[in-house]
Amino acid sequence: MTFPFFGTARDEASRRVAFSGNRIDRQSEARSDDAAERALENPKARLLLFTEGRLLLRVEGENAFYPYFARNEAATFAPDLKQAVLLGHQDETPVLAVLAMADPEALPASVKAIDYRSIYMQGLLEPTALGALAQGAALLAWHAAHRFCGRCGNETTMHDGGYKRHCPTCRRDHFPRTDPVVIMLAIRGEQCLLGRSPHFAPGMISCLAGFVEPGETVEAAVRRETREESDIEIGAVAYHASQPWPFPYSLMIGCYGEAESDTITIDENELEECRWFSRAEVNLMLNSTHPDGYRVPPDGAIANTLIRDWVLAPETL
Ligand SMILES: [Zn+2]
Numbered sequence: 615m616t617f618p619f620f621g622t623a624r625d626e627a628s629r630r631v632a633f634s635g636n637r638i639d640r641q642s643e644a645r646s647d648d649a650a651e652r653a654l655e656n657p658k659a660r661l662l663l664f665t666e667g668r669l670l671l672r673v674e675g676e677n678a679f680y681p682y683f684a685r686n687e688a689a690t691f692a693p694d695l696k697q698a699v700l701l702g703h704q705d706e707t708p709v710l711a712v713l714a715m716a717d718p719e720a721l722p723a724s725v726k727a728i729d730y731r732s733i734y735m736q737g738l739l740e741p742t743a744l745g746a747l748a749q750g751a752a753l754l755a756w757h758a759a760h761r762f763c764g765r766c767g768n769e770t771t772m773h774d775g776g777y778k779r780h781c782p783t784c785r786r787d788h789f790p791r792t793d794p795v796v797i798m799l800a801i802r803g804e805q806c807l808l809g810r811s812p813h814f815a816p817g818m819i820s821c822l823a824g825f826v827e828p829g830e831t832v833e834a835a836v837r838r839e840t841r842e843e844s845d846i847e848i849g850a851v852a853y854h855a856s857q858p859w860p861f862p863y864s865l866m867i868g869c870y871g872e873a874e875s876d877t878i879t880i881d882e883n884e885l886e887e888c889r890w891f892s893r894a895e896v897n898l899m900l901n902s903t904h905p906d907g908y909r910v911p912p913d914g915a916i917a918n919t920l921i922r923d924w925v926l927a928p929e930t931l
Contacts, residue, residue, distance in 0.1 A: 627855035627868070627923060632734040632914030634857060636745025638709055640702040642777070649775030650700040653708035654685060660707055661688045661698075662750045663714040668727040669747055670714060671738065679726070679738050681747065682709075691716035691725075699753045699776025701746060711750025711776075713758075730860055734914055748858040753777075755862035756790045764788065793864045796835040797823035799920045800846055802873035806896060806924060807846060808910075809880075809888035817907040819887065819899075821917040823866070836871050844888050845879035848872065854923065857916040868916045870924065896925050 628634050653659055660682035663670040670691060671679035692715035699711045718727035730751055733739055739747065753776055763770050763781035770779040770788060779788040799821045800807035808819045824839035826832065833851040840848050848871035857866040880888045891899070898904040900922060911917040
């Protein structure tokens, strides 16, 4: 099987997924110990304010939101500026992610705290801001979960603008992590394999997925996860697209897998349904017109990109 997906960088599939539009210049080689502190002194600094899995958004009109706050505007929301993370610079302006301690239920009418998933599902932010949200949310979640040293158990401190934690007791440095997840569409001729987890919304069915384990290649993870969940054997594997996924700090790695068997045995701990769908059926699902009410994840989800690009690929593949 050959996939004609080696287009230009401008056309790469990753550009069509949510959270991928980040334009921040991270300047990762120039992060000093006081980088966040100095950035906060810049009057042009823009702050993204996060609270309990939600981002504070300024209401600019009906369904129009703006996510950035100046430092003086942020003061109302009890920002934890000592733990601010410098995401980098965009249009020569520093962008920081800051934990706001304000009660999300007691905000002024001009500001709403909206959870990340709703922000992306409802298209409330433009792609570059959504990308910044993914970067900030992942970093703040990592800091919240790594306050103490994994080696000696003592409290760690933030450095390098939020890109490092250091343990003053055992002198170990700790760096932000990204957890790789494979998400794959298994293909057998004119059919693809989709499954349904019990926690999905009614009618929703999607690609299979799972965490890459230590010591495993992406290809091996695609084969293992597909076998574990459906008992389908995968031969060739092709990478297609990736997606930053801030729940809390994953990277979704989207692949196609060439199925070498077709009898499905469902892992009932993971899935309540898993079956083959024809290209014609999937086309109906993409248009929300499948007679049995099946539908695929929304635009912006990497599963949607994998499924849509397979449906639209020439049938001669
Ligand atoms: Zn330590």
